[in-house]
Amino acid sequence: MINSDAQLRNDRLVDRLADILGKDAVITDPAERRFYSADVYSEGEHCAAAIKPKDVASLAKAIGAITASGYAVIGRGGGMSYTNGYTPIRADTVTVDIGTMNRILEINESDMYITVEAGVTWKQIYDALKPKGLRLPFFGTFSGIRATVGGGLSQGALFMGTARHGQAADIVLGLDVVLADGTLITTGQGGFKNAKPFYRTYGPDITGLFIHDGGAFGIKTKATLKLMRTPKAIGFASFAFPNIEKASQAMSEVARAGIAEEAYIFDPESTDKNMAGASVIEDLKTLAGVVKGQGSFAKGLIEGAKLVLAGRSFAKEGMFSLHMVAAGRCEAAVEADITTAREVAVKHGGEEMPNSIPKAVRADPFKPLNGVLGPKGDRWAAMNAKVAHSDAMKIIAAGDDLLKPYRDRMKALNIWVSRLFIAIDSHAFSYEPVLHWDDEWLPVHVRTPEPGYLAKFKEPAANPAARTLVHEIRLKLADLFAEYGASSNQIGKTYPYLQALKPDTAKFVTKLKDTLDPQRQLNPGVLGFK
Amino acid sequence: MNSDTSSAIVASLEAIVGQANVITDQTEREFFSSDVYSAGAICACVVRPGSKEELSRCVKTATDAGYAVIARGGGMSYTSGYTPTRTQTVIFDMQRMNRILDVNTTDMYVVVEAGVTWKQLYEELKPKGVRTPFFGTLSGIHATVGGAMSQGAMFFGSGQHGSAPESVLGLEVVLADGTLLPTGQAAHKGDGKTGAKPFFRYYGPDLTGLFLADTGALGLKATVSLRLVRTPAEISYGSFAFDEMRPCLDAMTEIAREGVTSECFGFDPVLQSMRMRRESLMKDVKTFANVVTGQTSIAKGIVEGAKMALAGRGFMDDVKFSFHLTCEDRTAAGAEERLNFCRAVVKKFAGREIENTIPKAIRAYPFTPLNNMLGPLGER
Numbered sequence: 001m002i003n004s005d006a007q008l009r010n011d012r013l014v015d016r017l018a019d020i021l022g023k024d025a026v027i028t029d030p031a032e033r034r035f036y037s038a039d040v041y042s043e044g045e046h047c048a049a050a051i052k053p054k055d056v057a058s059l060a061k062a063i064g065a066i067t068a069s070g071y072a073v074i075g076r077g078g079g080m081s082y083t084n085g086y087t088p089i090r091a092d093t094v095t096v097d098i099g100t101m102n103r104i105l106e107i108n109e110s111d112m113y114i115t116v117e118a119g120v121t122w123k124q125i126y127d128a129l130k131p132k133g134l135r136l137p138f139f140g141t142f143s144g145i146r147a148t149v150g151g152g153l154s155q156g157a158l159f160m161g162t163a164r165h166g167q168a169a170d171i172v173l174g175l176d177v178v179l180a181d182g183t184l185i186t187t188g189q190g191g192f193k194n195a196k197p198f199y200r201t202y203g204p205d206i207t208g209l210f211i212h213d214g215g216a217f218g219i220k221t222k223a224t225l226k227l228m229r230t231p232k233a234i235g236f237a238s239f240a241f242p243n244i245e246k247a248s249q250a251m252s253e254v255a256r257a258g259i260a261e262e263a264y265i266f267d268p269e270s271t272d273k274n275m276a277g278a279s280v281i282e283d284l285k286t287l288a289g290v291v292k293g294q295g296s297f298a299k300g301l302i303e304g305a306k307l308v309l310a311g312r313s314f315a316k317e318g319m320f321s322l323h324m325v326a327a328g329r330c331e332a333a334v335e336a337d338i339t340t341a342r343e344v345a346v347k348h349g350g351e352e353m354p355n356s357i358p359k360a361v362r363a364d365p366f367k368p369l370n371g372v373l374g375p376k377g378d379r380w381a382a383m384n385a386k387v388a389h390s391d392a393m394k395i396i397a398a399g400d401d402l403l404k405p406y407r408d409r410m411k412a413l414n415i416w417v418s419r420l421f422i423a424i425d426s427h428a429f430s431y432e433p434v435l436h437w438d439d440e441w442l443p444v445h446v447r448t449p450e451p452g453y454l455a456k457f458k459e460p461a462a463n464p465a466a467r468t469l470v471h472e473i474r475l476k477l478a479d480l481f482a483e484y485g486a487s488s489n490q491i492g493k494t495y496p497y498l499q500a501l502k503p504d505t506a507k508f509v510t511k512l513k514d515t516l517d518p519q520r521q522l523n524p525g526v527l528g529f530k
Numbered sequence: 531m532n533s534d535t536s537s538a539i540v541a542s543l544e545a546i547v548g549q550a551n552v553i554t555d556q557t558e559r560e561f562f563s564s565d566v567y568s569a570g571a572i573c574a575c576v577v578r579p580g581s582k583e584e585l586s587r588c589v590k591t592a593t594d595a596g597y598a599v600i601a602r603g604g605g606m607s608y609t610s611g612y613t614p615t616r617t618q619t620v621i622f623d624m625q626r627m628n629r630i631l632d633v634n635t636t637d638m639y640v641v642v643e644a645g646v647t648w649k650q651l652y653e654e655l656k657p658k659g660v661r662t663p664f665f666g667t668l669s670g671i672h673a674t675v676g677g678a679m680s681q682g683a684m685f686f687g688s689g690q691h692g693s694a695p696e697s698v699l700g701l702e703v704v705l706a707d708g709t710l711l712p713t714g715q716a717a718h719k720g721d722g723k724t725g726a727k728p729f730f731r732y733y734g735p736d737l738t739g740l741f742l743a744d745t746g747a748l749g750l751k752a753t754v755s756l757r758l759v760r761t762p763a764e765i766s767y768g769s770f771a772f773d774e775m776r777p778c779l780d781a782m783t784e785i786a787r788e789g790v791t792s793e794c795f796g797f798d799p800v801l802q803s804m805r806m807r808r809e810s811l812m813k814d815v816k817t818f819a820n821v822v823t824g825q826t827s828i829a830k831g832i833v834e835g836a837k838m839a840l841a842g843r844g845f846m847d848d849v850k851f852s853f854h855l856t857c858e859d860r861t862a863a864g865a866e867e868r869l870n871f872c873r874a875v876v877k878k879f880a881g882r883e884i885e886n887t888i889p890k891a892i893r894a895y896p897f898t899p900l901n902n903m904l905g906p907l908g909e910r
Contacts, residue, residue: 109787110783110787112787156732156733167732169731169732170732201692201693201695201696201739201742201743202743203743203744203745204739204740204742204743204744204747204748205736205739205742206739206740207739208732208738208739208740209735209736209737209739210735211732211735211736212732212733212734212735212736213734214734216735217735228789229787229788229789252636255638256636256638256760257760258759258760328864329790329864329867329868329871330863330864332861332863332867333859333863333864333867336860336861336863337860340860386730386733387727387729388636388637388639388727388730389637389638390634390636425757426638426757426758426759427637427638427729427730427758482719482720483721484720484726485715485718485720485721485725485727486726487715487732488733491733491734497733497734500718500719501717502717502718502719504709504710504712505711505713505737508711508737509734509735509737512735527735
């Protein structure tokens with residue numbers, strides 16, 4: 001802290017928080033504050049303190065104390081995002097580590113819902129439900145070993161189960177949210193007297209206001225989510241296409257037909273990366289997972305053997321690979337879905353290839369997050385645009401055009417781009433260009449991967465020139481996406497959300513913000529609220 | 531009510547929508563001011579806007595003049611949803627706003643004006659092989675999309691897709707001051723000319739949900755965008771009888787947890803006997819024709835239709851509690867497997883399978899004429 005008045009104010013708040021939460025739960029160590037203030041992409045202002053609450057009552061009290069003292073407050077889940085979702089824009093900020101509130105409170109098999117604290121990870125839920133034959137419809141992100149339910153709900157998380165069941169927002173029945181003044185509210189049916197949290201839509205939906213809000217409207221402490229029974233039959237298919245036009249048309253048709261739980265395309269760069277990143281040992285690990293994941297042990301052995309035999313030799317140069325998971329109630333139904341997918345792929349010039357990738361993902365969906373670093377210890381950051389199917393090629397081409405003038409400078413600085421494409425439900429196509437570059441690591445890159453993995457690399461030197469260019473390209477992409485009327489997950493402080501809204505809707509959202517957070521203390525800068 | 535102010539508001543509204551679309555006749559005002567259950571205060575007038583622009587201007591005119599505004603869709607509700615509590619009210623009859631604006635089978639959404647009925651939408655989409663996930667209420671011949679969205683309607687498709695609000699991608703809502711507020715992706719500028727497409731709901735905090743199941747308390751819905759799904763190719767039906775209520779409910783809830791049905795609904799003995807007396811459902815010949823055309827193949831249809839006619843109404847004679855269900859799937863094997871799961875559950879709870887006439891008849895003719903506004907003997 002700079003001057004003594006500010007220092008005094010800071011000390012007073014830290015003492016107050018220690019009174020409420022206990023001394024151990026208030027973190028002021030500079031290295032830790034830096035850790036809490038940087039995401040996978042970049043570093044923000046360092047927060048004044050981080051707190052690790054153990055229960056909602058003391059958290060609500062702490063938030064009341066933080067805002068009363070004029071500080072900003074930001075909730076941080078697993079910390080796996082890269083759009084400045086939780087990095088502070090001012091130093092007088094207290095960051096709440098929601099990860100310490102990680103209890104599964106109720107699994108109600110009779111009423112088909114689960115209630116969890118916001119710091120529970122997707123993996124934790126997956127593991128708890130699996131032996132009961134249950135699952136969440138959307139059941140997590142790639143980063144689900146660390147990414148939390150609270151973070152996923154703030155950021156619009158998607159991936160596992162998304163082609164059929166949508167994203168995090170679609171599975172929520174109700175929330176507990178601490179508002180800026182420390183008030184704790186319950187949304188959904190659980191918000192009514194004498195009621196269970198089994199239903200979302202009774203009267204105007206309040207729940208949705210706090211979903212994908214980036215923590216601008218409140219801090220989520222608890223969520224009730226829908227359960228489903230795990231599909232009895234599952235099938236996998238992968239197809240190679242000569243270009244993205246054909247591959248994306250095939251994926252859109254798979255999405256419209258409603259035949260997949262997941263459908264995604266890797267571009268040639270990502271296909272290579274996925275093959276290069278895997279080692280023989282990891283293949284064996286995956287094999288063990290595949291064997292366990294199959295319906296019958298015998299079938300598992302056959303599938304596992306196929307996976308190893310397929311190896312990584314199937315990657316063809318320059319191909320786009322479409323991967324899908326089909327799931328249903330019986331083998332015949334899944335086989336029919338896969339057959340339909342084959343017909344679609346062939347019609348669009350695709351060729352079937354071994355289905356190792358979607359199978360490996362499902363066998364062990366939440367792997368250790370060595371992927372926070374690229375395959376060569378490089379840094380990466382993704383951008384995301386969801387468009388209607390008929391706009392898919394338009395936005396992909398516009399993205400390519402945007403990158404063209406940068407080609408020489410990118411090459412000189414060793415910046416490269418890979419692309420991922422994902423189907424969301426029947427009605428959205430997600431385009432995700434990922435920028436890769438060499439740069440020094442942030443705390444999260446050192447702390448997240450398995451030690452053995454990290455030991456393989458030497459930390460690159462700081463590379464401000466590449467970093468600056470990556471930043472410029474990201475901002476350009478964000479503007480381009482807004483121009484195309486695209487939706488993006490992980491709005492954070494990266495996408496021009498408020499600025500891209502039509503005037504009347506922008507005014508309406510601003511009024512909501514003024515009501516819920518009049519002093520602009522909840523995650524300042526997120527959603528475009530300064 | 532002061533008739534001077536009343537004539538002033540009538541004149542202002544007539545200037546917007548034309549004389550023919552402002553109703554002042556006493557009998558008509560009484561009609562529009564009561565629902566299936568009871569009569570409210572009689573509104574000052576009824577206005578029938580023909581577009582979202584007219585709706586917006588009329589709302590502003592009415593609220594500026596101090597009037598309450600209430601939207602009325604098909605008028606099929608019975609909880610005083612749209613009956614006025616004060617006479618200084620303008621009722622908005624939404625039934626002229628009945629255009630289907632955009633059916634986009636490439637991007638899988640449909641945009642409709644709020645006064646479109648579920649039957650109208652179903653019939654428009656049917657030949658295209660798509661439908662909305664929730665696709666209507668039994669009253670869908672009159673009930674409107676806007677009304678269902680205000681009231682949290684459920685029935686057709688609800689077993690898989692929940693209630694009406696869960697099928698929505700975005701809205702255009704007229705606020706109390708006349709502002710026409712877009713929600714969902716279409717609230718984004720996009721290219722600045724037409725704006726973004728209404729293909730997605732959740733980008734940033736969800737505003738759409740505020741205006742769903744709100745009973746018109748927060749705004750008047752002008753247009754609604756809904757998701758589309760491809761109509762499942764195969765369908766199977768089951769009807770099951772129980773002597774006691776408890777096992778009947780236990781079996782229903784277990785089937786619901788498994789997530790296998792598109793609809794699953796039960797009757798108690800009272801409703802049962804009413805159903806059987808009801809002309810509208812059981813006009814055997816008419817229903818026969820529809821069962822035949824509703825089947826995936828004509829031959830299968832004739833067999834099913836004949837079975838129904840033979841079964842007549844006698845199959846329900848000694849039934850106390852019953853439930854009826856529809857399963858859908860992309861494959862015949864899938865549809866059959868779903869039904870078999872239900873059969874196994876029913877067996878476990880000591881129920882028995884009966885003729886599946888009722889769910890079959892309902893699907894053959896989902897939106898029957900509303901003769902059941904009165905009970906089978908003319909009672910309310």
